[in-house]
Amino acid sequence: MKREKFSPLIATLAIISFLLGACGQATPAAETQAPANTQAAPVATEAPTAAPVPTDTPDPSGGVLTLGMGSEPETLDPGDAVYVQEQFVLISLFDSLLSEAPDASLHPGLAISWQPNTDYTEFSFKLRQDVKFHDGTPFTGKAVKASFDHIISQDVLESGGKTLLVDHKYSETVVTDDYNITVKFTAPYPTFLRDAARQWLSISSPAALEKYGKDYGRNPVGTGPFKFVKWDAQSQIVLERNPDYNWGPEFAAHQGPTYLDQVVFRILPEAATRLTALQTGELLIASEPPALDAIELSNSGQAVVKTFAQPGIPAIMMVNTEKEPTNDLNVRKAMILAINQDELVKTAFKELGIPSYSVLSPTTWSFDEKSANLYRFNLDEAGRLLDESGWKDSNGDGIREKNGQNLTLDYITSPIWEEAFNELLSGYLQKAGFEVKMRAMDDAGIASEAAAGKYSFLYMYWTRADPSPLRILFHSSNINGGSAYTRFANADLDKALADGDTQTDENVRKQDYVTAQKIIMENALVLPLFTVNTVYLMSPKVQNFSFDLEGYPWIYDISLTK
């Protein structure tokens, strides 16, 4: 354990986790997804559902699952939620209208059947009649209306769910009778069904929404497999089995209530603390352990490592195309060529690292192999490109210069980043003749520098099985006041991204995203680094662990051996 890990600023420690908070847009995934069955299933290193012997009567002495997480949720109101750590807990507390299997297929959730109209502006749902909220009130169409209306109300500022509903112009939910509803939008929303399966649009108890008001985020009441018990700030969130639960998704490994009696999410910002707690048995699952220790424990048989290579936008640097010197295409290309991704991930993450060469990771639907093969580590070529642009080291100090100016990159970084990683990255760039000036600042500082365009490159990643976040990160309308940090405007790219977001034809969409990947990589807008690989370390006692579609632990099916 290193001393700097005791800086409380290192809330999330792993480079991976850094982004959850650091780039406001990194975690929220507020956009559309491809319609069902066409996407590549995200690849887990483990088969998604191990399918134990199905049983309708789970072991009643199921025990307590303790799970250590690095960041604390800000709220447990699904309508107000944004971040990964929130969805992490919400998935056990709430159900949505539909449910989404690890292979991306859609299944009944709180709705047993559904029907969109032809232009995807109205969606009719037939609801289950046997569902009760944790507060004992029955689930009816009114709850769907109350939940959606709550999300777009003034009580919620800017959340994941609100972005979805507002962007697609939610107009109302019509409650025909207790078990038949129609959700209406004034703009086409081809991917609503898929979004309706995620945590952000899950359904809350109308009685609880009214009772708790602003405090609802600390007193969530859903229909999920676990009930909320308590939340001790900065310490733990406790959930207990919902004994009435009999409406789990059909693709789950079992039906009926959970095997576990309780789940305790412990908030442990230090990765080293999570590791120790796992060794002492105080945790049964630790999220994002230090990579080296995780491998060691797993090799010694004391713990099991599970990983999930996240689809979507891998860890990349978004390169500023407006600022000197990265406004020059040759300079941007040279940066990519200067980095040895294979060596980088091996050094930083050992066996747990996966290098990345494009703006999408290979498990993302519409991933384009060609774009990912444009650049491979080649220091000579990088040097040639820089020479061509007039950047030469004439004074022999190892830094190239042109017209008396050094080839300097301005790298804003957070103190949360592992120093070693930053040094590695800078080292590669320095070898090609760049000077890297690192400026460490807090999240808010990074945000204001980012908004002002004062950086050469910025870190980003975004987990999503569908490539649609590309629009948010690269469409030129998001340059000012948005997250298009490459500050690159190109009509063809804009068209491909806008089209990809609204087209309902699969093949057209796919072609759009292939075009987008091609333009982004040909223009060297990003510096690809590695695929984000979520790591969980767990006690061998934990059985039937699996990931959901987006890499959240699927706690419903977990059981414990004695």
Added chain:
Amino acid sequence: MVNYLIRRLLTSVLVIFGISVLVFSIIHLVPGDAVSAMLGRQKVNAQTVAQLREQLGLNDPIPVQYGRYLSKALRGDLGESILNYVPVSKAISEQLPSTLALAFSALLLALMVGFVLGLMAALAHGTWLDTLAMGLSVSGLSIPTFWLGLLLILLFSVNLGWFPSISTGSSLAALVLPTLTLGLPEAAVVARMVRASMLDVLGKEYITAARAKGVPQAMVIMKHALRNALIPVVTFLGLQMAYLLGGSTIVETMFARQGIGRLAVQAISNRDYPMVQGVVLVTAIIYVLINTFTDITYTILNPRIRLK
């Protein structure tokens, strides 16, 4: 005595008033627009900014704002966290007991261990006992808190399995390792103070006089020496309590324990100003209260002080 008390309490009120002005000013000292700085890259839009300005009352003249802040604060309303709308007073009252429990238990440990070691060293001055006690004390002083904590976790949690490494909840077992981590270095300081102070007093003429009169040794120590030797120690303890409240941040983080130290750090990194203001104000008030209490304790230990 009553005069002294009144004077002392009035000073405290003045100090607290001063602190409240400083704390209130934090938000106005932020370079640029405080609201934009506060919101950083959180989920916001223009409406949110306007709403927050209004909510914080930043459109009014500064004295009006201060008046409102003070009157609210006096009623226990310290505003709401801009992160999740939890009332600041509620967040603090959730976290404070844990910090206080840790600080007091560490102080108690420091006192007990420190006194025993310090007295032992003073009374056995120059012998191997003295050397042993002072050797322990130097080690205690030299070990960094985070390293001591790690060693304790390694020994008592990982190897022996006696105490939890995560200090969750209010169980006593969970308090043991954090208390040792925070309290042992303090004990070392107390031991040195007690020893030095005792040696000083034991060399005074009135002690020699008492001994000459044939007062039994125990009586000399307890009644004549110790009481006078305690004064610098008590002053020191008052200051140390403040240190313990602050020093608990590292320990709270290390053991993932609830507490206002962690709350403050989190609030600062999120630029959650109402929360930062609240934590600073409450912590400062506790400091003032402890110092006032310390000063009053003197007068009991040494009646001469209250006459001045």
